[in-house]
Amino acid sequence: MANPPLSIDHSYEQFYAQRAGLRVYPTEFVVRTFLAKYPKLDFRKPQAGERVLDVAFGDGRNTVFLCDQGYAVSGIEITEGIVQQTAQRLARLGHQADLRVGRNSRMPFDSNYFDYVLACHCCYYCDEGEAFADNMREYARVMKPGAWLVASVASSESYIFKGAIPLEDGSLRIQADPYGNRDGYRLHAFSSSGQIEAYLSPWFERFSFGFADNDYFGVTERLFWVVCQKRQGI
Numbered sequence: 217m218a219n220p221p222l223s224i225d226h227s228y229e230q231f232y233a234q235r236a237g238l239r240v241y242p243t244e245f246v247v248r249t250f251l252a253k254y255p256k257l258d259f260r261k262p263q264a265g266e267r268v269l270d271v272a273f274g275d276g277r278n279t280v281f282l283c284d285q286g287y288a289v290s291g292i293e294i295t296e297g298i299v300q301q302t303a304q305r306l307a308r309l310g311h312q313a314d315l316r317v318g319r320n321s322r323m324p325f326d327s328n329y330f331d332y333v334l335a336c337h338c339c340y341y342c343d344e345g346e347a348f349a350d351n352m353r354e355y356a357r358v359m360k361p362g363a364w365l366v367a368s369v370a371s372s373e374s375y376i377f378k379g380a381i382p383l384e385d386g387s388l389r390i391q392a393d394p395y396g397n398r399d400g401y402r403l404h405a406f407s408s409s410g411q412i413e414a415y416l417s418p419w420f421e422r423f424s425f426g427f428a429d430n431d432y433f434g435v436t437e438r439l440f441w442v443v444c445q446k447r448q449g450i
Contacts, residue, residue: 227397229297232275236301242281243336245428245441249366250285257424259364259443262287266331269358270313271320272338276302282334283311290325292318319343320351325358333359335367337439340404347385348404348415356419359446365420369412371427371438372405394435409440420444 248254250261262268264286273279273291279302282289291313293299299315306313316324320341339351355365370376372388376398380388387402406412409425416423426441 224398224401225295228274229295231395231397232298232301235275236305238275240275240277240280240305242278245368245426245439246278246281246334246336246366249441249443250281254426256426257443258422259366259424262332262364267329268332268334269323269325269330271323271333271335271355272341273302273315274298276305278334278336279306279313279315280309280311283309283313287332290314290316290330292316292323294319321346321354323354323358327357328360329358330363331360332364332366335365337368339367340370342385342387342402342404344402348387352416352419356446356450361446361448361450363446365442365444365446367442368428369440369442370403370405371440372407373436374405374438375436376403377405406440409442412440412442416442416444419447419450421447 249259266287268282268287268289270279270282270289270291273293279289279291283306296317299317303315318324320339321343333355339355340348342348342351376390376393377388379391381391382388383402387404390398390401390403393399413423422445424443428437428439428441430437
């Protein structure tokens with residue numbers, strides 16, 4: 217399987233290195249999904265000691281939150297530098313997690329291992345020569361039967377797709393990332409929750425959806441929140 221452009225690995229490692237000394241705070245949808253109850257959220261909350269994978273943990277903002285809940289936390293990131301930076305942050309806070317180098321489509325964990333997988337702003341990143349389906353197949357592989365996926369999925373109306381080049385597989389090649397990290401890289405986008413459910417149904421069922429339409433002073437972030445369960449027999 218082909219590797220993505222080296223630039224995204226390097227740019228993200230630099231991005232997180234610049235934040236190494238800062239405090240971090242968990243993403244709101246993660247806190248709400250794991251701790252709160254909502255009428256349209258069909259979700260068994262994890263218990264202390266259950267295995268949770270934090271995909272693309274970045275600066276560790278959600279990793280710290282997951283550790284605080286008493287879960288057995290693992291995580292993957294795209295470079296060893298990011299892994300070490302976040303491991304050091306966790307150690308300063310008195311936490312320990314099993315952090316490894318990996319990618320959406322290649323996770324260094326055994327099959328049927330995790331009770332929960334958290335994919336915050338990351339599952340729709342596609343390496344060259346691969347598709348979003350490759351990511352979802354790998355997610356399902358490392359999840360136990362009946363395990364839960366908690367993810368955010370990009371709307372095609374989100375800021376990151378401004379001027380992006382659409383490709384036949386449903387991904388878009390980014391051209392104008394305001395943060396300078398993803399230009400030239402491919403992200404997959406969806407226009408509706410129904411479209412997401414149809415795409416993920418080979419691996420997952422029991423879907424719950426939310427949607428965020430945020431205007432951060434001119435940066436319009438639009439995302440679907442997705443909670444679903446791994447299909448039996450997958």
